[in-house]
Amino acid sequence: MGRTSSFEDLLEITSLKQLQEKTGNWFQSLTLLEAQKLQRHINGLGASTHNVKLGFIHTYTSDLLNPWLEFHASIHDIDLDIYHAPYGMNVFEAQAGSGLVQHNPDLTVFMLQREDLHPLIKQPVTGLSVEQQRSLKDDAVANVIKILKAFRHALHGRMVVTILPSRFSAETGMYDLQSEFSEVDWWSNVKKEISRQIDETLDSTAYMDLDSLLASVGRQQFFDLRYWYTTRYPFAAQAANLFARQLVSVVEVICKPKAKVIILDADNTMWGGVIGEDGINGIALGPDYPGNAFIDFQRRILDFKERGFILAICSKNNHQDVIEVLQNHPHQVLREDMFSALKINWEPKHINIQAIAKELNLGLDSFIFVDDSDYECGVVRKELPQVHVVQTPKKAVDIPYCLDNISRLEILSLTQEDKNKTQLYAQERQRKALQSKVSDGGGDIEEYLHSLQMEMSIELNAEHWVERLAQLTQKTNQFNLTTRRYSEQQVQEYISSNNWLVASFSLADAFGDSGVVGLLLIELQGPDAARIDTLLMSCRVIGRKAESAFLETVLTSLQQQGISLVRAEYIPTMKNKLVQDFYSNHQFSTSDNFAFERSLIEQKPLRADDFPMKISLAS
Amino acid sequence: MDTQEHVIQIVAETLNLSTSEINESSAMENLELWDSMAQVNLMMSIEQTFDLELDPEDFMKLNSVSNIVEYVDNQ
Numbered sequence: 001m002g003r004t005s006s007f008e009d010l011l012e013i014t015s016l017k018q019l020q021e022k023t024g025n026w027f028q029s030l031t032l033l034e035a036q037k038l039q040r041h042i043n044g045l046g047a048s049t050h051n052v053k054l055g056f057i058h059t060y061t062s063d064l065l066n067p068w069l070e071f072h073a074s075i076h077d078i079d080l081d082i083y084h085a086p087y088g089m090n091v092f093e094a095q096a097g098s099g100l101v102q103h104n105p106d107l108t109v110f111m112l113q114r115e116d117l118h119p120l121i122k123q124p125v126t127g128l129s130v131e132q133q134r135s136l137k138d139d140a141v142a143n144v145i146k147i148l149k150a151f152r153h154a155l156h157g158r159m160v161v162t163i164l165p166s167r168f169s170a171e172t173g174m175y176d177l178q179s180e181f182s183e184v185d186w187w188s189n190v191k192k193e194i195s196r197q198i199d200e201t202l203d204s205t206a207y208m209d210l211d212s213l214l215a216s217v218g219r220q221q222f223f224d225l226r227y228w229y230t231t232r233y234p235f236a237a238q239a240a241n242l243f244a245r246q247l248v249s250v251v252e253v254i255c256k257p258k259a260k261v262i263i264l265d266a267d268n269t270m271w272g273g274v275i276g277e278d279g280i281n282g283i284a285l286g287p288d289y290p291g292n293a294f295i296d297f298q299r300r301i302l303d304f305k306e307r308g309f310i311l312a313i314c315s316k317n318n319h320q321d322v323i324e325v326l327q328n329h330p331h332q333v334l335r336e337d338m339f340s341a342l343k344i345n346w347e348p349k350h351i352n353i354q355a356i357a358k359e360l361n362l363g364l365d366s367f368i369f370v371d372d373s374d375y376e377c378g379v380v381r382k383e384l385p386q387v388h389v390v391q392t393p394k395k396a397v398d399i400p401y402c403l404d405n406i407s408r409l410e411i412l413s414l415t416q417e418d419k420n421k422t423q424l425y426a427q428e429r430q431r432k433a434l435q436s437k438v439s440d441g442g443g444d445i446e447e448y449l450h451s452l453q454m455e456m457s458i459e460l461n462a463e464h465w466v467e468r469l470a471q472l473t474q475k476t477n478q479f480n481l482t483t484r485r486y487s488e489q490q491v492q493e494y495i496s497s498n499n500w501l502v503a504s505f506s507l508a509d510a511f512g513d514s515g516v517v518g519l520l521l522i523e524l525q526g527p528d529a530a531r532i533d534t535l536l537m538s539c540r541v542i543g544r545k546a547e548s549a550f551l552e553t554v555l556t557s558l559q560q561q562g563i564s565l566v567r568a569e570y571i572p573t574m575k576n577k578l579v580q581d582f583y584s585n586h587q588f589s590t591s592d593n594f595a596f597e598r599s600l601i602e603q604k605p606l607r608a609d610d611f612p613m614k615i616s617l618a619s
Numbered sequence: 620m621d622t623q624e625h626v627i628q629i630v631a632e633t634l635n636l637s638t639s640e641i642n643e644s645s646a647m648e649n650l651e652l653w654d655s656m657a658q659v660n661l662m663m664s665i666e667q668t669f670d671l672e673l674d675p676e677d678f679m680k681l682n683s684v685s686n687i688v689e690y691v692d693n694q
Contacts, residue, residue: 031667032660036632064659226675231659237667 007034011041017381019075021389023402027072027245032237035071048079050255054247055105056084057093057151060164061233062111068244076252076407089116091147094154106157107251110148113164117144117190126171126181133186141193145201152202156489159205160250161198163191164234165214167223203466203488206250213242249407258475259388259408260366262304263353266315266322266344268372269392269399270298270334275321286331290396297400298333304403305338307411310360312341314352314369319344349376350383361428361539363477363575368406427512428540446612449544452509454613456549460557461495461502461619468516469504472536477575479547480536481568481582486521499524503554507541507613517541518550522558525567530558532568535582545611551586553615555598555605568596623688629668630684633661646683658682669694 007030013019019042030038054069056062063084073080083103085093089112093100100108115121117140125133144161152159170176171183195207214222217239224236235243267274271294272284284291305311311334315322322344326336336342341359343352349371357364364386371377377391388408392399403409435448459465470488477483486494494500503520506513518541521534537547555566568583570593580593587603588596608615620628623643630645631638634652647653653661662678665671669691673681681687 031664033629033632033664033668036635063656067660226673226678227659227663230675230678231655233659237663 007038010038013041014045016042016045016075016077017385020077021391023390023393023405024398025405027075028238028241030241032067035241036067039067039071039074042074048074048077050076050078051081052078052107052251052255053081053103053105053157054083054251055100055103055108055155055157056082056111057089057100057108058084058111059087059089059113059116060111061231062109064231064233065235065240065244065247068240069248072245072248073251076248076256078248078251078255080251089147091150094147094150096154098154101154104156106254107247108151108155108157108159109247110151110159110161111164112144112162114166114187117141117163124171124183125186126179126183128181130180133181137186137190137193140190141197144194145197148198148202148205152205152489156487157204158250158254158487159202160208160247161194161205162208162210165211165219165222167219167225167228167234169219203492204470208246208250210243213239213246217242245405249410252407253410256408257363257365257477259309259368259406260362260475261310261312261340261356261360261368262301262403262409263312263314263356263367263369264301264334265371265373265376266313266317266325269370270294271325271329271332272396275325276317280324280329283325283329284396285325285329291331293396293399295331295333297402300400300403302333302338304409307409309409310340310362311338312343312356312360313339314343314349314356314371316346316349317344348379350380353380353384353387361478361542368403368409370403430511431509449612452511452544452612454507454509454544454546456505456507456546456553456613456615458503458505458550458553458615458617459619460617462504463492463495465504465516466492466495469502469519472516472519472538473534476536476538477573478539478578479542480534480573480576481532481579482534482571483573483576484521484534486534494521501530501554501558503550503557505546505550507544507546514538514541518546520550520554522554524563528563529565529567530563532566535568545613547582548586548606549608549611549613549615552606552610553608553617555600556607557617559600559605564599564601566598566600568598570594570596622691623684625668626665626684626687626691629664630661630687633657633664641684643684643688646685648682653682665691 066082069082070080083099083105085100092098095101118136120136121140125136128136148159148161172179172181176182176184191209198205198207221236222239223234227233264270272290273282275283285294286292301311313322323336325332326334341356343356345352353364353367353369357367364384367387368390369380369387370390370392372392377389380387381389388406390402390406392402431452434451466488470486470491473484473486491502495502501522501524503522504516505518506516508514517538519534519536520532523531523533525531535551558566568588570580570583572580583596584590588598590596627638627641631641634650634657636652647658658678662673662681665687666673671694677690681690
């Protein structure tokens with residue numbers, strides 16, 4: 001009864017954001033019919049913002065997933081255009097002109113079975129010697145990687161590879177793992193090797209492990225063997241529901257703004273109770289209930305920090321009270337230096353969140369705000385609709401898991417840059433401190449820039465940065481002249497091409513190294529002309545003349561190659577007003593403020609010593 | 620709601636049609652959208668809605684509104 005009435009409540013919802021911000025696995029128990037009903041209700045609220053093309057390469061029935069996929073996509077404001085290739089894992093679909101290549105999917109999903117990797121896997125692997133097992137593993141991995149490479153070559157979008165778990169429990173029974181010939185052990189090595197080789201040799205490709213989905217729902221709930229034996233469709237409703245949800249989260253990560261910051265409330269979010277009233281010894285944070293749930297919650301947040309998310313606190317409290325906990329509470333997991341911004345005061349939260357956005361130079365749509373209070377969540381939802389608001393569940397036991405279903409907190413690849421992010425923003429705080437010291441002492445901005453002792457390293461066609469460069473095109477919104485998004489695969493193509501120049505830079509100074517923060521994609525048009533396709537820079541290095549130094553140095557290099565005319569364009573978006581005058585300020589002429597050009601003969605590029613930094617160029 | 624109305628509603632929902640487009644004589648053989656894929660989804664929804672478990676042998680027999688109504692009523 002409880003569930004039926006809550007389903008009726010879902011049909012009353014009037015904004016998608018309400019559904020998107022619901023915590024927990026509320027959708028997990030919906031029947032197919034309910035999902036379809038709810039989807040129709042959602043469609044009635046208006047057309048989806050995002051359009052995404054999906055492709056499936058599959059060796060078992062995949063199109064029955066469509067209603068589940070469309071359901072989850074509709075919740076996340078996405079309209080899917082789905083293509084299922086004919087049965088089979090063959091390279092025919094990777095050829096030019098195939099249905100899949102013509103569909104040009106933004107995401108191609110491989111739904112494979114273990115047996116597809118090698119014909120011998122149909123037999124029990126426990127019957128093989130250790131040596132035979134090893135060579136079977138190597139051959140199986142080599143087979144799948146070879147075929148994936150053929151698809152990678154033919155497709156532009158992302159790829160996700162899945163392998164259907166075994167319908168059977170372990171071959172050697174309950175104590176399989178103890179056996180020298182353990183099947184579970186063998187299979188986990190196969191998966192590990194596939195993931196490793198995907199990571200090393202295939203761009204924009206991820207391995208999604210369905211065994212972990214199987215573990216969370218259980219084998220009996222995962223498979224519906226009646227459909228498997230009659231229609232080669234393996235999934236029971238709940239498994240189909242959850243699998244579709246996982247695939248749609250990949251789609252979300254592709255098409256939505258990246259989440260970058262998690263802002264936490266303090267009282268009743270990081271710990272139970274109110275620090276100002278209960279005191280450092282009175283709040284619930286420790287080994288006993290409910291303090292242990294809050295420790296788990298903080299532990300979860302630490303996982304997200306490791307994934308590269310930036311942490312901040314926004315709390316209505318006396319500053320010193322919260323700092324006291326961060327510094328001295330024996331069970332506090334998240335310490336002061338793990339946060340990149342702290343707003344602990346009595347200002348309204350939406351004002352504080354805007355201040356954090358300004359301080360970190362990041363857009364509000366990259367923020368996830370976590371708070372227990374109806375009032376605070378309501379205010380932030382109303383004043384800052386771009387922010388994703390998570391209201392922590394009422395029961396302490398549910399709090400540690402309240403961020404588990406937010407796909408924008410999933411990441412498709414982890415770069416070293418991500419891991420260093422908190423440190424980078426801490427360095428930025430120190431720079432700002434120096435800046436105010438210089439200006440308080442009557443110094444000017446030039447003096448400040450020189451005091452930073454900056455060194456810019458520009459690299460041309462740097463293949464080792466391809467992952468980071470693609471990430472920059474996908475994440476950068478404000479300092480981005482054309483906002484064109486590229487996959488790793490596409491960036492790799494530009495790097496390999498003779499008609500394109502891919503330039504990137506990093507900036508080091510007295511406080512640290514920024515990592516790769518700027519990108520120019522230039523198309524060479526004939527012997528003496530070039531077109532700037534993309535020019536972008538991470539906001540963390542803004543205001544240091546890096547953008548000018550980068551552009552002028554690359555233009556010098558073009559000039560040396562005989563280029564005399566450079567064309568460029570500015571494509572306005574909601575976010576990039578910052579750079580609308582960029583080309584006008586860099587000696588480009590325009591008739592309409594969107595298309596620009598600059599003659600390198602008349603408007604010669606500036607030299608390196610015109611800038612307050614050392615510049616090196618490596619190709 | 621009697622069984623027939625209920626079944627018509629499920630068939631309509633599964634095939635993404637309005638209930639006015641389905642009646643007691645609707646069947647796989649006279650509805651283009653009612654293909655073998657739709658049939659599997661329909662079977663799942665029938666099971667979940669009426670809380671029963673079909674045998675694989677029944678899947679292909681339940682290919683019309685009247686067959687489904689008769690089957691459900693006999694459970």
